[in-house]
Amino acid sequence: MLKKTLAAFALGGALLSAGQAMAADYVIDKEGQHAFVNFKISHLGYSWLYGTFKDFDGSFSFDAANPEASKVSVTLNTASVDSNHAERDKHLRSDDFLNVDKHPTATFESTAVKSTGEGTADITGNLTLNGVTKPVVIAAEFIGEGSDPWGGYRAGFAGSTTLKLKDFGITKDLGPASETVELILSVEGIRK
Template sequence: MKKTLIAAAVAAMAASPLASANDYVIDTEGAHAFIQFKINHLGYSWLLGRFNEFEGTFSYDESAPENARVNVVIDTASIDSNHQERDQHLRSDDFLDVANYPQSTFVSTGFTPDGNGGGVLAGDFTLRGVTHNIEFQIDQVGAGEDPWGMTRRGFEGSYTFKLADYGIDYDLGPEAEEIEIYLSIEGIQQ
């Protein structure tokens, strides 16, 4: 799935009349991008995990940052909380229901720059077949040429939401009603 979607994203950018030197493919093959989560466990500790399989593209032009756009597709079955039995439960219909909803997506709908390379990113986030328009702060980590002559750009941000907003009503106690998603993405300019 990973290579197919990356190839499709690159082909779509190349064929697009909007394709420019400001288009990036998120570097998941080089493991320079992460989507992680954090949720309280019964009020006693934090449960941390990640999604191992995802991909996407973004466009960012320093001279017109308000035109930035992002598309990310997450393979929900790739959830990894470092515990096989728990991961199987998280894939079940109690949580992600990966049999019916194998992907989660984020498609940006707008960006309000803050003047420092970051800003507020808005977009449609879909999980378990439920879509909500969300907004969250992202910060630019850096941009420039790597040792191999490629241009890279990286951002990070996090978003907290209620599980119930996406149809997840499994009772984990009042401390675990919200989950924080953290993303760190590094893109390679196309």
């Protein structure tokens, strides 16, 4: 449903002020599994269904002195969707939803970052999901930054956005309570 875009979205949060005085480039910590692109959608209006995308890559850059110049790029493997139910995941990969055979990746590329307060920003970008590209806005929050125990430097962000499924060509009728999906992003980057 959601797509990695989400992941990219969270990265956009990196654009927020982080206390560094210079621009820096980061790669999302996929190997250490310190980044998540999760989603939640209503199941018939009775409960929440949660899931994640297990395979994505991305990078971001930010300059605390000029957060509006920050950039985020994320690519997500749509077949990596996992809702903790094999038959449902198979259906999510079908042409009713993610259509992974035709569209094996989803992407997010930021186009603008606007500070919205101390440690928060709106990251606008183009999300391509199910072969459809639309602008989306991710509400991002700076979590923290600093040196890690292995001699590296990290920065972390959280973000969220809500997508209308029909905007991305997903027209399967799941009822009125399930017309939107929320992407919940948590991203930790390692400075290059």
